[in-house]
Amino acid sequence: MKQIVIVQKSSVSSYPPLLTFIECLNVLGYKVILICGNELDIQKQYLNSICDRCFYLDIPNGNSKLTKLFVWLKVRIKVWRLIYKLKLSNELFYFPTADTVLALGRNVLRLNYILNLYELFDTIPYYLKNIKQYALNANTIVCPDFTRAHIFKVWWSLKTLPYVIPNKPKERIVLEDIKLSSDLISILDSVSHKKIMLYQGIITPDRYLDSICVAASRLEDFCFIIVGKETPYLNQLKQINSNLIHISFIPPPLHLKITSYARIGILSYDHSSLNNIFCAPNKIWEFASLGIPMIGNNIPGLINSITNNNLGVCVDYDDVEQIVSAIKYIDQNHQYIST
DSSP, X not given: OOEEEEEESSOSTTOHHHHHHHHHHHHTTOEEEEEESOOOHHHHHHHHXXXXXXXXXXXXXXXXXXXXXXXXXXXXXXXXXXXXXXXOTTSEEEEOOHHHHHHHOGGGGGSEEEEEOSOOOTTOHHHHHHHHHHHHHOSEEEESOHHHHHHHHHHHTOSSOOEEOOSOOSSOOOGGGOOOOHHHHHHHHHTTTSEEEEEESOOOGGGOXXXXXXXXXXXXXXXXXXXXXXXXXXHHHHHHOTTOEEEOOOOTTTHHHHHTTOSEEEOOOOSSOHHHHTOXXXXXXXXXXXXXXXXXXXXXXXXXXXXXXXXXXXXXXXXHHHHHHHHHHHHHTHHHHHO
16 A cells, blocks of 8 residues: 655644645545644544544644744654654655745655645745755655746746645535534624625735725625634734624634635735735635635736636725625625526
8 A cells, every 4th residue: 555654844734735635645545644743632533534643743833933943843853753763764755834844854855755835935035945955856846826836947947847736625525514613603693694704814914804894894784704813913904894703713624614604705815925926725615615706806816716717806905995896796696606
């Protein structure tokens, strides 16, 4: 039986496409040995069922630069100790994130490995410079978008184009099997008389949600729900729209139950980086699989997916009136767009 070792510095639950990748390997008959820095208890049982062996190292995520350095050192020590103990050095490895290989250091270059790159890192010079050696030495490079694959090929003068594995779920999850907590049911019941606009993801300024909050405040029959880990930017958004509803991070695939309640899905990235304008969000696939039309801003990564496939509309997020008009258009043409 084919075997692969997946080493992830943080958790699988932080990366829905990684969970999908592991599920696909399981279907293809691979024995997966999974090594994680940490994982949510609620996710461990499922991962244990689809992997041959799982090792959770109980290393917390680092937030500040100092704690991140200590986390990287812990990952380097614990992962290599485990690799040598289990005698895995000759196996095929899959590294899902740049953080992982940078934390493990140059010993990675001795391994046979596949390097996955979810991001372009064009605004993080340290990453872009130091990941190059691991990319050039990799057996295969994988990324989630065709344009990003060509950008990497130009940047690093790669002989071959990286493989593209889109950030999409393996299949539509059976939502009937997912039970919501009483707290979540209470939140949804409180807005059952309204139509939900939903954003799910990281809540940071580069997600450009200010104008969406303003537009939502002008439409009495709509409410805006944001799902994700609480951040200072979230507090800024609540000041813009006092009726904004926040739901904390829900691990995949459980979050799709909340997704299914939305009438409109929101995607947004500012122009601060190539990584943003050539985005490859897994939310497009999730919204589409549930028949939820989308609104995105005018960037190539969203126009190429949303507009060109009639999944919704893309507008100028600096123009609140355009956003309001887009919401009304989708609401009026919902059945046509969602089928």
